[in-house]
Every structure is written in structure tokens, then in C-alpha cells.
Amino acid sequence: MAQPNAPTSRDRADLAGDTVRRIMHIAAAMRHYQDVGIGELGLTPAAARALHELDPDRPLPARDLAARLGCDRSNVTALVDKLEQAGLVERRGDPADRRQKTLVVTDAGRRVRERVRQVMSDSRLLDGLGADELASLRELVWKVSDGGCPERCGED
Template sequence: MGPSERDDREALASSVWQRMFELFQSRKDELLAISAEVGLTPAHMHALLALDPDAPKPMGSLAADWKCDASNVTFLADRLEEAGYVERRVSPTDRRVKILALTDAGHAARDRLRRRMSEPPDALLTLTVDQLAALDGVLAALRSDEGA
């Protein structure tokens, strides 16, 4: 590959990235609106979505997964518990450990939230099926090469 091809690629990648960035900006306000709608702050909404519905985990693991301090997990869990969306279960093998599990209400709220969040921006829906398929195909190719 010659230097000009590399330059082309970098310029195109920058352009693509900037366009995606703008798309995200356009969605920001709506995310805030969703959080107001469900009565959760953005941080608690994010935490609810980040809980694995099938595998309740110790709070310490969550702090590691979420790259935040344990005290922050306590804070997030407190509010979600008050809202009735999670419960703390003492680990049967180590009484120090508390496992955070979604309640039935928590599962339902999380599902609703996921559906709302995965709704694409209106701008994407103005594309044709072919254009969307092209986007999807190229973006799918990324995932396997991510670490390259």
C-alpha cells in the first residue's frame, strides 16, 4: 500500500467518524428525555441496562465490570433497590458478598428501557433498505477486527 492510499483511508475514516459523532449528538437529548420518562437518572438507567438479566453478580464484580469504585455501586444499587428494580442477596458461600439480582419489576423495566434505547435516530430510518444493509454489512465486518 502506497502512502496516498493510507492518507485516503485516514481521511475517510475521520470523515466517517465525524458523521457518526454528529448522529450521536442528535440522539443525546432524547436519551435524557427517556431517563426522565422512566423516572431514573441517567446513571441509574445505565446501571439497570448494564445488569445481566440472566446472571446476578456480586457487587464487587459489577464495580470491576463498570470500572468504577465499589462505593458507587452501593449508591447505584441503593436507588435501584428503593425503586424495587433490584435486590441484594447474601452469597450462600461468603456472607460478606452481596449479589445484585433484578426483581420481576426490574426485568420488565430493563426490557422496556432496552427497547426504547435501541430505537435508532430518525435520520437512519430515512435510508433505504439497501443503504442500511450496506452500513450494517461494513459495520459487522469491524467487530471481528476490532483489536487489529
């Protein structure tokens, strides 16, 4: 026999559905702010993500960047072309394998990459939360994201 004030499975389903809709709204707002900030840097979201994936201290072959981005190498070629034209990345011969080119982040690319990281970490939507609330939210987000996040959740 159910307790009089115990939530029913229908109440839980409604609560979960409302929560998912609100999370999606927050994600859309964050994406909007990121897209605006990235656009102000003169980049597309795809180019910004590609630059973000490159380690300025470790040149990377384009095929490895494609694997990190989960896309076809032909798409990476177009992204790298844009980054190279903007002076953010250079293609250089790999000293270990002269047949292969590696992607090297330029000094300008390092500066823009740092700005991309800042844009992608924009937390203005969380400004109204106190430290305890923010810590609780972080713990809840970690709890639900550990259950099947499609990307490398623990990385920045």
C-alpha cells in the same frame, strides 16, 4: 504518476474527517434520544446502564457489576442504592457466601430493564434507510468497530 481522477491523500483525509464528524453528530443525537427516554423512566444514564448490565436470572455481587461497568465499587454502591430505592433491585445474601451480598433484579426491575433495552435500541435516526442501505451501513459499522472498539462491541 497519479491518475487524473484518482482521489489524493488530502481528498481522502477530508472525506474521512467529514465522516468522523457526521458519526459524532449521529452519536450525539442517539445519546440525546437515549437520555430523554431513560429520564422518562426515572433513571439516570448511569443507573440505566447498571440495570442493563444485571442479568435478571443470575444474581451478581456488586464488585462484579463494578468490573462490568469499569468503575469504582463506591460508585456502584450509590447506583445500587438508587435502583434499590426505586424497587428495581434487591440486595440479598449469597447462599454460597453469607458474608457477601448479591444484586437481584426484581419483577419491576425486569420490566424497566426491558424498557431500557428498547430505549438503547431506538433506531428512529435510521428510519429513512431502506433494507439494503441499512444492511450496507451495518456492515460498514461492523468493519470500523472491529478495529478497536473499547467496549464489548458484539453484545447488546
